Amino acid sequence: MVLPVLMLLIMGIIVYGQWLACASALQQSANEGARASLSGLSQEERALTARQTVADSLSHYDGIDQRKVAIGIQDDGTTLNVTVNYDMSDQSVMKLPFVPIPDKVLSRSAAVRLTSF
Numbered sequence: 001m002v003l004p005v006l007m008l009l010i011m012g013i014i015v016y017g018q019w020l021a022c023a024s025a026l027q028q029s030a031n032e033g034a035r036a037s038l039s040g041l042s043q044e045e046r047a048l049t050a051r052q053t054v055a056d057s058l059s060h061y062d063g064i065d066q067r068k069v070a071i072g073i074q075d076d077g078t079t080l081n082v083t084v085n086y087d088m089s090d091q092s093v094m095k096l097p098f099v100p101i102p103d104k105v106l107s108r109s110a111a112v113r114l115t116s117f
Contacts, residue, residue, distance in 0.1 A: 011099050018063065018093050019102045025064060026084045026108040029057035033071070033082040034110040046114075047073040050082050058084075065090075075114075083109040 033054035040046030054071050058064050064086060072083040088094050089104040 008098060011096055015093050015096060015099050016102065018091065019088070019106075022061075022064060022086060022088060023106050023108060025058065025061045026086055026106055027110070029054045030082045030084045030108050030110040032057045033084075034080060034112045037073075037075075037080050037082070038112060038114070043075045043077070046075055046080055050080070054082065054084055063091075078115045079111055079113055081109055081111045083107065 033050040036053035037046040037050035040049045050073050051071050055066065055069075058066060058069060068087040068090075070085040072081075072085070074081040074083070084107070086106045087104065088106060094101055094104055
């Protein structure tokens with residue numbers, strides 16, 4: 001009777017650990033992209049710098065498939081928002097039938113202010 005409960009607990013730790021690791025990686029990459037975009041002089045240059053920085057940052061994480069990452073940049077001239085979405089639905093730990101699964105699509109964002117204080 002203890003073994004099924006223990007297995008469920010261990011599998012839950014694995015699933016949520018993987019989910020939290022991906023969420024942390026996405027947030028860190030969005031933060032780095034937003035900070036790097038400050039070096040751009042135009043909206044196009046800021047967006048390109050942010051995208052390249054996010055992609056480069058995510059390339060250092062083994063568990064993230066770059067083909068399933070969507071990077072969104074919103075720049076209104078005063079604030080730049082970097083949004084990183086990642087579809088985890090194909091990962092094997094997200095398909096376990098007996099563990100309540102968190103959101104399969106992760107979305108993290110970061111914003112920087114472009115105007116002077």
